Amino acid sequence: LRSSCTFYPSSFVKGDYIYWSDWERRSLSRAKKRDGSDRIVLHENIPDLMGIKAAYPKRISNVSNGCAVKNGGCSHLCLYRPLGLVCMCPVGWELDANGETCIIPEAFLMFTQRDIVRVSLSSEPRGLRDNGVEELIVHADPSSANGGNISERQALKHAPRDILRVSLSSFPTNLDSLRLHNVSQPLALDFHYKSNRIYWTGSEGTTGTICRAYLNGSNMELILTAGLEYMEGIAIDWLAENLYWSDSGHLHIEMSKLDGKSRRIIVWKNTNPRALVVHPAEGYLYWADWLDPPTLQRSELDGRNRITLLKDVGRIFALTLDYSSNRLYWSEVDAPSIQSVDLNGGSRRFVVQEPNMKPTVLTEFGDFLYWANWRKQSIEISDKATGLNRSTLHLDLHFIINLIAVHALKQRGWNHCATRRNYCEHLCIFMPDRSHKTPYRCSCPSHYALSSDKRSCTAPKKFILFSQHSTVRRMKVKERQDMEEYPIVEDVRLSHVDLEQAFDIALDPYSQTLFWTCELTNSVNATRLLAGEVRPVGTIIANAQYKPRSLAIYPKK
Structure with missing residues (x-):
């Protein structure tokens, strides 16, 4: 043979x-x-x-072996080994104390890790982004100061391109992952307990992404790709079912529905937003701002009535909210401590403080505060009110860059948008001012105006479209009849394909169809522009014999 x-x-x-x-x-x-x-x-x-x-x-x-009879007594998987059988569980489950029955844990931590990198500090590190993740990695690796001839970033250890989880229901804790496939390195995380989904930010090449999947890692979806760069914060309003994220590349905060539709930029002036959290029951959005000097900011859930909550803070790297006691907790890039204030910025106190600790990301659940200590490469735990009774939850976890606690009790409460969100055509915003007869308002995607019925939205009639790489952007000039502020420029997604570049564009104003030529694929394509949503129509011309570039259409009703 x-x-x-x-x-x-x-x-x-x-x-x-x-x-x-x-x-x-x-x-x-x-x-x-x-x-x-x-x-x-x-x-x-x-x-x-x-x-x-x-x-x-x-x-x-x-x-035969022990697994052949009644599955070895295991509720799910029975694996036979030389030393005897062992019961195992599917992703998202864990073994009960009897070692045979798989149960869904009541509470667990989910987190992401970052590659360990080394950069040269003998010259200006041009490849280093101005963000706390990269800077903390350099600080945590003293040997990087002796980089010598290392002129470029070098990965010393690659973090898993996955989301990991640690149970809070069993001891010792079991470490598992969602086993996500074909994803970039996840950055920021949040969850929606009602739909049993996890949401995260990442990147595909030079483009930022927002994805979601079920808590067991199945049914992964890419829900947002256009107009995103570097999202260091993500938060979910589980009552109105809205999604929020900060983009430190574009220097603004956006929101949308949970499926990525109805996108609206809500904070864009004088801001460099990082970590953020929402309090749906109170109607507030909180975020860390890294403008000089850094601050802790607060606004209503649509960006209105923005105020500076705290001025005398460092660069806040992680921010979490205790909904039961209405207190904010945070850690800073430059301070070995964890601090806390109430929702109005008062009653400030140090919860955990010691010279040798390096808290980065943190979260809370029950009576405890959990944080990642980069110096010890561990997840630690303490009493969240006093900082006492400290212990180590899990070791050998390097450079955790996001950490959340998942449990039904983390997403309780009620507001009017919980029952009236479908009344609004696009976005339902709960207002903190309870004196209103209807303490909520409907809102529209960027550049769309709220109609006279106060629930539907009207598309802009006058605007300019221009293309940049794989994105088309819409510029709207403020008109006399416009009643509210809005960002002048808004991104419009063309395609999920990163390499496609719009060479020329043309718009049919009657059908709101955007036609565009791509010089890389030599094609003519069409995309419908709907309110807060872009729906690809398809490729009209794609032939190796043609090289379409300039484009013009003759629209007819």
Whole structure:
């Protein structure tokens, strides 16, 4: 068989025959195992053929193990090992104290990690972003100061491109992951308990992304790609079912519905936003701002009535909110401490403070505060009111950059948007002023105006469209009849394909269809521009013989 086979990655023997897969010939074959005679091709034209194994129609007699009888007593998976059987659970479950029954943990932590990097400090580190994640990595690795001839960033250890979880229901805690596939390194996290989903920010090349999946890692969706750069914060209003994120690349805060539709920029003036949290029951948004000097900011849930809550703070790296006691907790890039204030910025106190600690991300649940200590590469725990009773929850976890506690009690409460959100065509905003007869208002995607019925939205009639790389941007000039402020420029997504570049564009104003040529794929494409949503129509022309560039249309009703 040696001379007649090209490349066979797998084989097995059954009876008098040997069976093998041929990767280059894309075939399954069989021959006598003694001399290679009686060779036949069983099947052809199977691309990417690799492993092969036989499934026997009859049970092999006189062979058994502990898992063969009642699944070894395991509720889910039974695995037999040389030292005996062990029960295992699916992702998102854990073993009960009896070692046999799989249960869904009541509470757990979810977190993401960052690559460990080394940069040269002998010259200006041009490859270093102006953000706390990169800077803390440099500070945590003293040997990086002796970078010598290292002129570029070098990854010393790659973090998993996944979201990890640690149970709070069992001890010792079990470390698991969602086993996400084909995702970039997750950055910021939040969850929506009612829909059993996790949301996270990431990047695809030079473009930022927002994704979601179920808490067991299944059904991953890419919900936002356009007009995103570096999202260091994400937060969910679980009552109105709105999504918020900060973009330190574009220097603004945006919101949308949970599916990514109805996008609206709500904070864009004089801001460099980082970590953020929402308090849906109170109607407030809180965020860390890294403008010089850094501050802690607060606004209503649509960005109105913005105030500076705290001025004498450092660069806040992580921010979490205790909804039961209505207190904010945070850690700073430059301070070895965890501090806390009430919702109005009063009653400030140090919760945890010591010279040798390096708290980064943090979260709270129940009576406890959890944080990642980069110096010890661990998750630590203490009483959240006093900072006492400190202990280590889990070790050997390097450079955790986001940490959240997941439990139903973290997303309780009620406001009018919990029952009236479908009354609004797009976004329902709960107002903290309870004196209003209806303490909520409807809001629209950026550049759309609220109609006279106070619930539907009207598209802009006068604007300019221009293309930049893979994004088309809309510029709207403020008109006399406009009643509210809005950002002049808004992004419009063209495609999920990163490499597509819009060379020229044309708009049909009647159908709100955007036509655009792509110089990389030599194609003409169409996209519908809907309120707060972009819906790809498809490719109209894609032929190697043509190279469409400039474009014009003749619109008709």
